[in-house]
Every structure is written in C-alpha cells, then in structure tokens.
Amino acid sequence: MSPVLAIAAAGLAALLAWPLTRWLGRGAGWPLAILYLLGAFALLSPLSLALADIPTEVVRIPWVPARDWTLDLFADPTGLFFAMLALVIGAIVLIYSTAYLPGRPRGEARGGAQHYGFYQLMTLFTVSMLGLVLTDSLILLFVCWELTSLASFALIANSGRKAYSSALRTLVVTIVGGLVLLAAVVAIWLRTGTTSISQVLGHEVWATDPGFTAAVAVAVAVAAFTKSAQFPFHFWLPDAMAAITPVSAYLHAAAVVKAGIFLLMRFSPIFHDVAVWNVLLVTVGMGTAVMAAVFALQKTDLKQLMAYSTVSQLGWIIATIGIGTQAALAAAALHTLAHALFKSGLFMLVGVVDHEAGSRDIRDLGPLWRRMPWTFGATVLGAAAMAGIPPTLGFVSKESMLTAFGEVASGNSVTVTVLLAAAVVGAILTFLYCARIVMGGFLGLYQRDRGADQSAARPIAEVHEAPVRLWLPAALPAVIGLPLALVAGILDAPMAAIARTAAGPFGWAPDQRGFAEYRALPAGFGEADLDYSPHLALWHGFTLELGLTALILVVGALLVWQRRVLDRALDRELLPFTGAAVLESMMRGTVSAGRALLRPTASDSPARHAGALIATVCVYGVGLGGWALVTGATLPARLGDLDRTIDVVLLIVIVLAVIGLCTARSRLAAVVLLSAVGIAVTIQIFGLGAPDVGLTQLLVEALTIIMFMLVLRRLPKDFIAPTRTRRTAAIVLGVASGLVATAAALVFSGRRERSPIGMYLLENGPDITGGANVVNTILVEFRALDTFGEVSVLGVAGIAILAVLGSVRSRASNNTADNQDDDFLPGTEQATGEAETALEDADRNTMPLRLLSRGVAPTLAVVSVLLLWRGHNEPGGGFIAALVASCAFALYYLSRESDSPVSKPSTPVRFIGGGLILAGLTGVGGYALGEFLEPAHWYILGQHISSALFFDLGVFFGVLGLVMTAFNTLGAEGTAVDAVPGTDQTVEASR
Numbered sequence: 001m002s003p004v005l006a007i008a009a010a011g012l013a014a015l016l017a018w019p020l021t022r023w024l025g026r027g028a029g030w031p032l033a034i035l036y037l038l039g040a041f042a043l044l045s046p047l048s049l050a051l052a053d054i055p056t057e058v059v060r061i062p063w064v065p066a067r068d069w070t071l072d073l074f075a076d077p078t079g080l081f082f083a084m085l086a087l088v089i090g091a092i093v094l095i096y097s098t099a100y101l102p103g104r105p106r107g108e109a110r111g112g113a114q115h116y117g118f119y120q121l122m123t124l125f126t127v128s129m130l131g132l133v134l135t136d137s138l139i140l141l142f143v144c145w146e147l148t149s150l151a152s153f154a155l156i157a158n159s160g161r162k163a164y165s166s167a168l169r170t171l172v173v174t175i176v177g178g179l180v181l182l183a184a185v186v187a188i189w190l191r192t193g194t195t196s197i198s199q200v201l202g203h204e205v206w207a208t209d210p211g212f213t214a215a216v217a218v219a220v221a222v223a224a225f226t227k228s229a230q231f232p233f234h235f236w237l238p239d240a241m242a243a244i245t246p247v248s249a250y251l252h253a254a255a256v257v258k259a260g261i262f263l264l265m266r267f268s269p270i271f272h273d274v275a276v277w278n279v280l281l282v283t284v285g286m287g288t289a290v291m292a293a294v295f296a297l298q299k300t301d302l303k304q305l306m307a308y309s310t311v312s313q314l315g316w317i318i319a320t321i322g323i324g325t326q327a328a329l330a331a332a333a334l335h336t337l338a339h340a341l342f343k344s345g346l347f348m349l350v351g352v353v354d355h356e357a358g359s360r361d362i363r364d365l366g367p368l369w370r371r372m373p374w375t376f377g378a379t380v381l382g383a384a385a386m387a388g389i390p391p392t393l394g395f396v397s398k399e400s401m402l403t404a405f406g407e408v409a410s411g412n413s414v415t416v417t418v419l420l421a422a423a424v425v426g427a428i429l430t431f432l433y434c435a436r437i438v439m440g441g442f443l444g445l446y447q448r449d450r451g452a453d454q455s456a457a458r459p460i461a462e463v464h465e466a467p468v469r470l471w472l473p474a475a476l477p478a479v480i481g482l483p484l485a486l487v488a489g490i491l492d493a494p495m496a497a498i499a500r501t502a503a504g505p506f507g508w509a510p511d512q513r514g515f516a517e518y519r520a521l522p523a524g525f526g527e528a529d530l531d532y533s534p535h536l537a538l539w540h541g542f543t544l545e546l547g548l549t550a551l552i553l554v555v556g557a558l559l560v561w562q563r564r565v566l567d568r569a570l571d572r573e574l575l576p577f578t579g580a581a582v583l584e585s586m587m588r589g590t591v592s593a594g595r596a597l598l599r600p601t602a603s604d605s606p607a608r609h610a611g612a613l614i615a616t617v618c619v620y621g622v623g624l625g626g627w628a629l630v631t632g633a634t635l636p637a638r639l640g641d642l643d644r645t646i647d648v649v650l651l652i653v654i655v656l657a658v659i660g661l662c663t664a665r666s667r668l669a670a671v672v673l674l675s676a677v678g679i680a681v682t683i684q685i686f687g688l689g690a691p692d693v694g695l696t697q698l699l700v701e702a703l704t705i706i707m708f709m710l711v712l713r714r715l716p717k718d719f720i721a722p723t724r725t726r727r728t729a730a731i732v733l734g735v736a737s738g739l740v741a742t743a744a745a746l747v748f749s750g751r752r753e754r755s756p757i758g759m760y761l762l763e764n765g766p767d768i769t770g771g772a773n774v775v776n777t778i779l780v781e782f783r784a785l786d787t788f789g790e791v792s793v794l795g796v797a798g799i800a801i802l803a804v805l806g807s808v809r810s811r812a813s814n815n816t817a818d819n820q821d822d823d824f825l826p827g828t829e830q831a832t833g834e835a836e837t838a839l840e841d842a843d844r845n846t847m848p849l850r851l852l853s854r855g856v857a858p859t860l861a862v863v864s865v866l867l868l869w870r871g872h873n874e875p876g877g878g879f880i881a882a883l884v885a886s887c888a889f890a891l892y893y894l895s896r897e898s899d900s901p902v903s904k905p906s907t908p909v910r911f912i913g914g915g916l917i918l919a920g921l922t923g924v925g926g927y928a929l930g931e932f933l934e935p936a937h938w939y940i941l942g943q944h945i946s947s948a949l950f951f952d953l954g955v956f957f958g959v960l961g962l963v964m965t966a967f968n969t970l971g972a973e974g975t976a977v978d979a980v981p982g983t984d985q986t987v988e989a990s991r
Helices: 002-042 044-051 077-100 113-133 138-157 161-192 197-201 210-227 236-242 245-251 256-271 275-298 302-323 326-357 373-387 393-406 413-443 468-479 481-486 488-503 544-561 563-570 579-601 606-631 645-663 667-687 691-712 724-748 756-769 774-782 784-818 834-838 847-870 878-894 906-929 948-970
Strands: 059-064 069-073 506-510 516-520 937-940 943-946 976-978 986-988
Touching: 002 044, 002 059, 002 069, 002 077, 002 113, 044 077, 077 113, 077 245, 077 256, 077 326, 077 468, 077 488, 113 138, 113 245, 113 256, 138 161, 138 197, 138 210, 138 236, 138 245, 138 256, 161 197, 161 210, 161 236, 161 579, 197 256, 210 256, 210 275, 236 245, 236 302, 236 579, 245 302, 245 326, 256 302, 256 326, 256 488, 275 302, 275 413, 275 563, 302 326, 302 393, 302 413, 326 373, 326 393, 326 413, 326 468, 326 481, 326 488, 373 393, 373 413, 373 468, 373 481, 393 413, 393 481, 393 544, 413 544, 413 563, 468 481, 481 488, 544 563, 606 724, 645 667, 667 691, 691 774, 691 878, 691 948, 756 774, 774 784, 774 948, 784 906, 784 948, 847 878, 847 948, 878 948, 906 948, 943 948
Parallel strands: none
Antiparallel strands: 059 069, 506 516, 937 943, 976 986
C-alpha cells in the first residue's frame, strides 16, 4: 500500500493547495512540502524491500470492471527512484517558493490570488508524475503521461501573458509525443492482449516478431524525445523558460523531462538490445548533447543558458540508455540523480540572482561574488557537478557514462572511438558553459559598457545576499552532490537494482498472489548477471576515463582562457531558422489550410451551410443507388402498412404545409407552416404508439414557436426575394434531397423483423432496471453516458448564448449612446406594423394570459413533478418534465406586461451547472458501487427508488436552465444580462 500512500499524500496536497493558499498565501508551500516529504517517507519501505530483492505487493484498484481494467500500482526500483525524485525535489522547490513568490501587497486579502494557480498546478502535476512512474497499467501510464503535458502547459501559461505562446508550443510538441505513445500503447495492447506493463515486458512477441518490436521501439523513443526535449523537439524547453523560476526548476530538472527518461527506462528490458533502439537513442542523444551545448555557449541570459544545458545533459542520459548494458543503465540512473540535484539547484540559484540583482543577463551582471558569497559558493559547486569536476557526484556519474561508452555492446573499436570522441567534445563544451555561468553571473567577465545605465540590473552597491530562506533551499540540492560523491558507495545498491530491472532479460512481474518477483523474459535476449554492482567511487585508479577527464579539464581551461575568440566565433546565427519558428510556420500553414477549406462556406447565410450538407447527402445517396445498380445488389425496402386513413391525411397536411413554407414570403407565415409540419409529425408519432417521443416533440414544437417569435421581432417582416438562380438551385436541391430521404427511409426501414437489441431491452429492461418505461430506462441507465453528454452539450450551448448575445448587446449598448434609433441586432430593420400597435396597450392585451397563467402555470408545475417522478415506469422523465416546466415559464413570460427576464441572470447558469454536477455525481456514485453511471436501487416505505431519478433530476435542471437562458437573452429588452455569474461582464442594453 506504500505507493497508494505516496499518491494519497500528493493528492491531499492538491486538495489542500487552494484553502492553504487562501489562508497562508505563499507560505502554503511549507505544509505542502511536508506532505511531499511524508509521501517520500512512505516509499522508503518498498524501496528497502526492492533493494533487498524482496517481493513487494501489487495494489490493484478496480477502474472499469466491465472491461476488467484496474489501476495497478507497483513500486519497482525504477518507479521508486523517479517517484522519490519528484517528491523530494518538489518539496525543496515548494519551500523555495515560499520566499521567491511575491508577498501579499498591502491591503490585499489574505492569501493572494496570484499564488492559487501555482500551488494547485504544482501539486496536481506531482500526482500525475507519481501515477506515471508507480503504475503497472499501460492505460494509466498513458493517462498520466498526458496529464503531465497538460499540467506543464498550465504551469507555464500561469506565469503570465508573455508565457502564453511558449506554453502553447510546449503543449503542441508534448501532445504530438502523446499521440505517438498512444499508437504504441494501442499496438502493444492489441498484440499482447494485456494492459499490464509487467506482463507486456514478459510477452514472447518481442522475441518472435522483430519488425513489430522495432516499430514499437521507434514510437516509444520518439514519444520520449518530445518529453525530454531531444532533437528535433528540443526547442520547446528553452522556449518554456518564460515560466517563473520554481516552475523551471521542478519541471525541467525533476519532473516533466524526467518523464521521458523514465519511459525509456521502463521499456528498456524489451528494447535494450534492439539495434534500431540502440542506434536511435545513441545518435539522437549524443547529437543533441553536443548541439545544445553549442547553443548554450551563445546565450547571455542565464536561464536560457541553463535551459540548453538541460537539453544537453538529457542527451547524455538518453545516449547512455541507448547503450543498453547494465553498466550503462546504472550510469544513466546515477546521472539522472546528479542532474536532478545540480540542475534544480542551479535554476533556483539563477532565480536568486535575478531576484536580488534585477537581471539574468551576464552582460548586465557585475562581480557579484563579494556581494552574494553564499549564492556564489553554491553556484560554483552546482556548476562543478554539471561540468563533471571532482569531487562531485556529477564527476562520478560522468565517469560511469564514459565507462559505459567504452564498453559499448557492439564491441566495434570504430564505434567506441567515435562515441568516446563525441562524448569528450560534449564534455568540453559542458565545461565551457558551466564556466560561463560562474564567470558571467558572478565574476562580471562578460559585463558590457552600461553607458547611461539603461540595463535592468541594479548597481553593484545595491546588491546584497538574499535572505537565508531564499538561498538555502536553492543551494541545498546543488551542494548535496559533494558529500554524496564522497560516500558514493551507498548508491551501489539502488543503482544496481535499477540496472537489473531495466536491462533484462529479467523484469519485475506480479505473480498470482499479487506480489512482485523476478521473472525471466523469453529466450533470445542473452544472459545477464543478476549480481551486477556498479562499485561507485571517486577513485578507480589510473583509467582511460580518468585520462579523458583530465583531457577535458585541460582543453576546457585553455578554451576558457581564450573565451573571447570562442565568443566571436559563436556570435552569429548557426542555423537559418529555429525550432520555434518552424513550429509557428507549421501552425500558420495549418490555419491557412483550414481557412482555405472554410472559404466555400464562409458566409452568414444559413442557406449556404445547409445547402452544402444537403448536397453532400444527395451525392452520397445517388452514389449508393448507382453502386446498387452497377453491382446488382438488392437493397431491402418495404412500404409498410399504408391502409390507415390518418397516415394519408397527415401526408397531405405535411405536403401542403411544406409547399406553403417554401413559397411563403412572410417570416411569420413560414414559422406557422413549419409548426404545422411539426404538429402533424407529432400526431403521427402518437399514432404509432410512442407517447414519450410524441410528448417530447409536442412540447419542443410549442417552445420552438415562442423562440422563433422572439427572434422574429428583431428581423424584417418578409424574406429577401431570392434571385432566379437561387430559386432554381433550391428547387433542384429540395427535390433531390426529398427523393434521397424517401429512398433512405425505405431502405433503412426495410428490415422486417425487430431489432435484436430492441427486443432484448423490451424483454429484459424491466427486470434489470426495475422500470417499466423502456424509453426512459434506455436514456438514464443503459445509455446514460450518451444522455450525460447531450445534457453537457445543452449546457455549453446555454453558456454560449449568454456569451455571444451578451457581447452583441454590449456593442448595441455602445452604439445607442451615439445613435438612439433602436436596439436591434446589427444588419436588421426594426419591425413595424401590427406588432407595435398590439403592444401599445400591453396591460390590457396581456390580461387574458395573466388570468390563464394563474391556474395553468401551477398546474404545469405539478404535472412536471409528476412526469419526473413517474418517468421510470410511465411516459415521462427528466427531459419531458423540464419541457413542461419550461412551458410554465413561457406562459409566465408571455403574460407579462414588459419584456423582462423570467429569472435572475445567474439562475439559469446555476441550474445548468447544478444539473451537470448532480448527473455527474450520480455517475461517480454508481462507480463507487460498481460501474460508472450504474444505478443503485432502494425501497423506502415500500416505494422503489432508483439513483436514476437523481440523474433524471440533473437532466431536468440542465434543460430548464437552457430554456430560461434563451428567454432571458432573446426575450429581454433593456435589462442587464450577466454572461457568467461571478465575472465582471455585465451588459446593459437599453432603448
């Protein structure tokens, strides 16, 4: 249960982030950090078991029982390692944030809203990261992978408007990687038949199908490259430096970029000796390491320099993973630890410099080492660790990686030589940009002539050491690498455990008892030494790696001495374009292509939009008929029973109404004729024995007529006379669509027997649901998820009505100040004639309706409640009940003397939101009892009660809120309409 406790601690932090921030402001970081440390402490027990090769429990939590999906949590050495990094580094960053984030301005309410998003998103990100690294489920792994992308996007965007474009580019790149990973996950699932990662690692397909193995290996590698910012996806990480320093320190040192490293380590047991995997990781990783190091040397902004150094260091790790041996995987894990420590510390230390000196540009920073001695000392240690200078942990990890490169599995001397040469070049460049950090940030060796002192940096005399609460958390991870290097042997066991689980041919797998054990993978992977130990230490004697390190330090020192020559050589654009520019160009191209596709229908005319859809249906119908004629296929069709007089009468009514509708010039006449068609169809539905559908159709027709009338008040009385060409096209299209629709009805109703699904529901629905009204039980039980989606769409439509019409009214209100002619929509003419005359004496004209509404409106309210209550067994339900209640509101509106809202502006939105929440909570409650949206049943005082009733109640409020929104926005004149409650957008449209 330890993984569950760790995730629970992070989850509790996410739940408490908002109230703690409201209470403590930026100080909320302290209790949240304590929860992180408690989560890390919960992982110590399984960590000790994993290091001792003792089986640990696999926790299975039911997720989708119908599909037999479970959320399997499992703490293997690799997952524990990355989880500890996320929690411990996260705790340090949260403590650092308590001093780095701006304090509460004088007069501001306690807490400070500017901190809400940061702490909330940080904790949610940690939960996602823990779910990613501690799961044994492919499904949960992918879900958490995408959640980390969304959380990183939100954290970057939360840093301010200047970060929006950077956040969007980050999201695009990582989402592309997510789609590639999704393809790999689906392919693995289909081939192996399981979503258990441990069972996937042990499947025989990897040994028997090398083509499939290579394809999946490439997909997993590409997905990891997007997350870990490897070429050609490297540009998003420097672009994301628009985020505030704590975000950069966490996401780019211990979290999101490490997710890519984790993915490679997780799938390494099946790909570690696949040639395409080895070549791809080594070439891309080492190439990115060298390329990013060169770019880092061009940067004068310390944060940008740190970003490119992160890309470079990640390239080192990925290239090492690509070697595939246990020594290489242990070295990759060790450097991942070292990188998380020195990089998070350096990021935060750069933030300290920016906080105190007012700039991160080395051209503006003078000799700060005397003014900020503690920050300077910690930065020197962090930079030394990144440069691999002894006696730091970075030196130990770099030595281990060089050793792994020298023992590359191919054994080819040329390959070893090329790889070591590239590593030496990358290490020299690393030494140079680390020296640039120290000399530019604290020694002032890159300081330019400040002239009139127009730079953002403060004068040296005004700079002083940061408060202890700011520099100490920043210095801690950067400094801790020194004592760890001195006792590097204590890391032998954890690094060996990670290497064993990541190298194969053995992997962790849960047995039938729910415990993890080592299990051999299929034959064909070769032998491996389970007793492997890296024997980490500062001194291994005079070795090749030590000689290479000495060469790196000597050449690096010489180049630092000649830094001006190097700077002049690099003071130019090395490439004619940047990755961000390429992505922007692709996005603009996509937008342009979309506009080109939109152009044929880019019109406000409904006829053009409807015409395109109808024409498409006609073409499809003609094509289907042509196919039947060519192939000789027989399409089933039957006319059915045509001997009922009512059908003939209704057909005549509908035909005459449609002809009149097509020829009508008056908008009012068209609406009346359209309503006649609807009423005739409603009678037909009742005649076929479908009271639920008929009642719904009748109520919709009544409300639709009222809505049409509300709109017609703002439109000219008559339609614009069409041209001859448009009239001819409309006739042709109308006739063609009618013929196609008739043929389709005959074909699709050609099945003589009843649907097996329909018969199943009719025969078994009452027993399964306890309700006799099969139509309602289908909506609220069998297909409740569809109904929930439809109600959600209605809710979104209601909010859209408020937003769109609210903005139109706002413009109309502004125009009224200059022109008091009218308040009608732009481009329309004020209706004149009988309507205005009828409203001259509104009090007398509405008197009959007011008298009628006194008795009818309460009756409709009672009928609405009865329909809602009995919907499970008799015709009715939440949707029909909401329509009846809406008719009561319609009667109330029509009987009023003036055009005023039927409720407060916020009431419909609350109905919509409350309905969706109630329906959603009903689904969650069903999930707690079995499956999502599965109803529960009770008997209270002998009366059968189903949780579907509460779901129906949510539908009721959602639909009622939408109709009230339409009345308030379309029917209200000269009133205030709030687009969304709680916002500042208030629209005042007055005559």
